[in-house]
Amino acid sequence: xxxxxxxxxxxxxxxxxxxxxxxxxxxxxxxxxxxxxxxxxxxxxxxxxxxxxxxxxxxxxxxxxxxxxxxxxxxxxxxxxxxxxxxxxxxxxxxxxxxxxxxxxxxxxxxxxxxxxxxxxxxxxxxxxxxxxxxxxxxxxxxxxxxxxxxxxxxxxxxxxxxxxxxxxxxxxxxxxxxxxxxxxxxxxxxxxxxxxxxxxxxxxxxxxxxxxxxxxxxxxxxxxxxxxxxxxxxxxxxxxxxxxxxxxxxxxxxxxxxxxx
Numbered sequence: 337x338x339x340x341x342x343x344x345x346x347x348x349x350x351x352x353x354x355x356x357x358x359x360x361x362x363x364x365x366x367x368x369x370x371x372x373x374x375x376x377x378x379x380x381x382x383x384x385x386x387x388x389x390x391x392x393x394x395x396x397x398x399x400x401x402x403x404x405x406x407x408x409x410x411x412x413x414x415x416x417x418x419x420x421x422x423x424x425x426x427x428x429x430x431x432x433x434x435x436x437x438x439x440x441x442x443x444x445x446x447x448x449x450x451x452x453x454x455x456x457x458x459x460x461x462x463x464x465x466x467x468x469x470x471x472x473x474x475x476x477x478x479x480x481x482x483x484x485x486x487x488x489x490x491x492x493x494x495x496x497x498x499x500x501x502x503x504x505x506x507x508x509x510x511x512x513x514x515x516x517x518x519x520x521x522x523x524x525x526x527x528x529x530x531x532x533x534x535x536x537x538x539x540x541x542x543x544x545x546x547x548x549x550x551x552x553x554x555x556x557x558x559x560x561x562x563x564x565x566x567x568x569x570x571x572x573x574x575x576x577x578x579x580x581x582x583x584x585x586x587x588x589x590x591x592x593x594x595x596x597x598x
């Protein structure tokens with residue numbers, strides 16, 4: 337009897353959890369659907385709740401050195417308390433809302449290097465939280481995001497890397513404590529004036545906020561982070577703009593103002 341109590345305290349012979357997604361592909365502001373399958377172990381347990389949480393890898397600046405950490409940014413309980421008998425199967429269907437600002441992990445059907453988003457299942461038993469496996473989720477760009485990315489590629493920009501950074505962007509409404517940066521090598525016509533272009537999307541229910549930032553040859557345009565372009569795109573009218581021409585015009589004007597472009 338004592339050995340059985342020790343096994344229970346260590347989680348040995350406890351319940352097992354498996355999560356199956358109907359489709360691991362989603363859009364920001366969309367929804368994931370699936371079923372959590374909980375199977376009782378060797379002894380009865382009182383489950384406090386079952387929850388799901390989205391996590392991503394976040395870069396954190398810390399003086400001259402930085403570090404990366406896995407950060408949960410959205411959590412949703414899918415059950416209240418329930419009793420689980422030994423060997424009992426308990427299936428929980430769910431619909432999980434994906435926040436609008438969730439980082440994109442897939443571009444043009446390919447995984448975006450440096451990006452990861454996963455759905456973790458959490459089972460709370462006897463005031464202890466069991467963190468289940470992390471199920472990868474493929475987050476595709478919204479149509480408005482895709483339109484701007486297509487425009488950059490038509491201008492000749494080439495994808496470099498992407499990451500998620502802790503912090504808030506000046507003048508941009510954010511609900512999450514981080515933002516995604518997608519970095520591009522410059523197109524040939526700008527290569528003499530800049531090293532790279534960084535694009536950040538902050539999506540919302542009605543519009544997409546876009547921040548453009550660049551590094552010039554020889555260092556940053558100004559001290560600190562200088563977002564040279566910040567604008568909003570309305571979903572309803574995104575198809576009415578020639579974004580390649582619009583972005584090219586903004587880039588040229590910005591570089592000319594700084595004497596970096598003829």
